[in-house]
Amino acid sequence: MALASVNLTKNQKTVLDILENSSEPLKAYTILFDIQKKGIKSPLQVYRALDKLIEIGKVHKIESRNSYVACKHEGCNAKTSTSFLICENCDSVTELTGNNLFSYFSKQAEKNNFNYKKHNLEIFGLCENCKLKN
Amino acid sequence: MALASVNLTKNQKTVLDILENSSEPLKAYTILFDIQKKGIKSPLQVYRALDKLIEIGKVHKIESRNSYVACKHEGCNAKTSTSFLICENCDSVTELTGNNLFSYFSKQAEKNNFNYKKHNLEIFGLCENCKLKN
DNA sequence: CTTAAAATGTTATATTATAACATTACAATA
DNA sequence: TATTGTAATGTTATAATATAACATTTTAAG
Numbered sequence: 001m002a003l004a005s006v007n008l009t010k011n012q013k014t015v016l017d018i019l020e021n022s023s024e025p026l027k028a029y030t031i032l033f034d035i036q037k038k039g040i041k042s043p044l045q046v047y048r049a050l051d052k053l054i055e056i057g058k059v060h061k062i063e064s065r066n067s068y069v070a071c072k073h074e075g076c077n078a079k080t081s082t083s084f085l086i087c088e089n090c091d092s093v094t095e096l097t098g099n100n101l102f103s104y105f106s107k108q109a110e111k112n113n114f115n116y117k118k119h120n121l122e123i124f125g126l127c128e129n130c131k132l133k134n
Numbered sequence: 135m136a137l138a139s140v141n142l143t144k145n146q147k148t149v150l151d152i153l154e155n156s157s158e159p160l161k162a163y164t165i166l167f168d169i170q171k172k173g174i175k176s177p178l179q180v181y182r183a184l185d186k187l188i189e190i191g192k193v194h195k196i197e198s199r200n201s202y203v204a205c206k207h208e209g210c211n212a213k214t215s216t217s218f219l220i221c222e223n224c225d226s227v228t229e230l231t232g233n234n235l236f237s238y239f240s241k242q243a244e245k246n247n248f249n250y251k252k253h254n255l256e257i258f259g260l261c262e263n264c265k266l267k268n
Numbered sequence: 269c270t271t272a273a274a275a276t277g278t279t280a281t282a283t284t285a286t287a288a289c290a291t292t293a294c295a296a297t298a
Numbered sequence: 299t300a301t302t303g304t305a306a307t308g309t310t311a312t313a314a315t316a317t318a319a320c321a322t323t324t325t326a327a328g
Contacts, residue, residue, distance in 0.1 A: 009293090009306060028284070042309065047285065052306090063197040064254055066284065066315095085248045094246055104238065105257050112228055114219045117259035120198055123239050125251035143275060143324085162315070176278065181316065186275090200284095200315065 008053075014038050015049035016058055016070060024091050025067035062086070062093065064122050069093055080118035087127035089134070094127070142187075148172050149183035150192055150204060158225050159201035196220070196227065198256050203227055214252035221261035223268070228261070 008016065014035055019026060026034075032046045040046060050068055053059035059068050060082045069084075073095070083096035101121065109116040126134065142150065148169055153160060160168075166180045174180060184202055187193035193202050194216045203218075207229065217230035235255065243250040260268065 011307075043285070044287095044309085045307075048306075063256075085243060085246055087248075088251065094248070096242060096246070101242070105255075108230060108235070109219060109257055109259060112219055112230070113262040113265070114221075114228070114257070115260040115265050116257060117222065119258065120254075120256045121239075122197075122254045123243055123248070123250060124253065125243060126249040128247040131247070131249050141326095145276075177316070178278085178318095179276075182275075 009049075011040060011045055012049045012052055014040060015046060016053055019053075019059060019068060019070035022070075025062050025065060025069040025093050027065075027067045031068070060084075060095070062122065063120055069095075071095065073097060081120070083119070083121040083123075085123050085125070085127070087130055088124050089126055089130035092127050092129075096121070096123075143183075145174060145179055146183045146186055148174060149180060150187055153187075153193060153202060153204035156204075159196050159199060159203040159227050161199075161201045165202070194218075194229070196256065197254055203229075205229065207231060215254070217253075217255040217257075219257050219259070219261070221264055222258050223260055223264035226261050226263075230255070230257075 015031060018031055018034055028043065028046050028050065031050075032040065032043055035046075040049075050059060050061075054061060054068075057071060059070055061068055062082075062084060065086075081102070083101055085094040085096060087093070101119070102116075105119050106116040149165060152165055152168055162177065162180050162184065165184075166174065166177055169180075174183075184193060184195075188195060188202075191205060193204055195202055196216075196218060199220075215236070217235055219228040219230060221227070235253070236250075239253050240250040
């Protein structure tokens with residue numbers, strides 16, 4: 001079995017490609033409108049590709065924005081958990097990697113007798129560029 | 135100016151009431167269907183009440199589930215930031231309060247030259263009850 | 269009282285996502 | 299290579315979530 005990325009199907013590659021070439025997260029219907037020339041005609045085709053890409057960790061969903069972003073980390077282990085810095089000014093998104101987050105959240109959960117499995121974290125504020133401009 | 139809770143309007147009270155008496159987060163249309171006997175007829179009436187309740191911190195939205203939960207903390211300051219433990223088995227939700235989260239996230243953001251303003255955190259796993267049952 | 273801001277009621281519509289089902293591609297292996 | 303089971307596809311329809319627009323009413327402060 002080769003790497004997951006090698007096995008992507010046509011639709012999956014098409015969707016991943018547009019996400020990887022975007023400087024910001026994209027919405028499912030934005031993706032759809034942008035690639036209707038490439039053989040994808042229905043929302044379901046986009047959502048199915050996204051589901052698969054999320055499953056293998058190549059794409060993450062940003063829940064509070066209903067948008068999707070390609071993961072830039074080679075062997076990203078964030079198949080389940082995600083942590084983002086989201087700029088309220090320019091909408092840029094940076095993924096946090098340091099996995100001390102995992103152990104920190106485990107401890108927080110522990111205090112409540114809760115068994116940590118995974119998390120979504122979205123931090124909002126100003127990115128470096130926008131801080132300087134304001 | 136009295137406390138915000140005193141100033142709630144009829145629709146806002148109706149929506150808050152159903153959320154406070156629910157053991158789990160509710161979706162907007164679930165709320166709508168449940169209270170159509172109380173004079174609320176359209177989705178917009180529910181969403182407007184929710185918007186206001188969220189604004190004053192009496193209700194929080196759980197982004198990954200498109201659902202809403204009443205805040206049980208008297209003077210909840212989570213008007214903007216929220217932190218939840220969400221049980222994957224029974225869908226129960228507990229809100230985290232310890233605001234060491236704030237300073238922790240500030241530091242994480244700082245490392246990326248990002249100016250922290252607020253956050254949403256959703257931790258998934260098993261609650262105490264469901265841990266024992268499994 | 270007056271008045272300005274907020275909330276309401278209502279209809280329509282936009283946005284996000286999935287159901288259902290028939291068909292096709294594809295890799296493993298007998 | 300023929301078989302076969304799994305995954306992916308294509309397509310139409312529809313479900314679920316949320317907002318636009320606008321006329322009207324309520325409310326609370328001065």
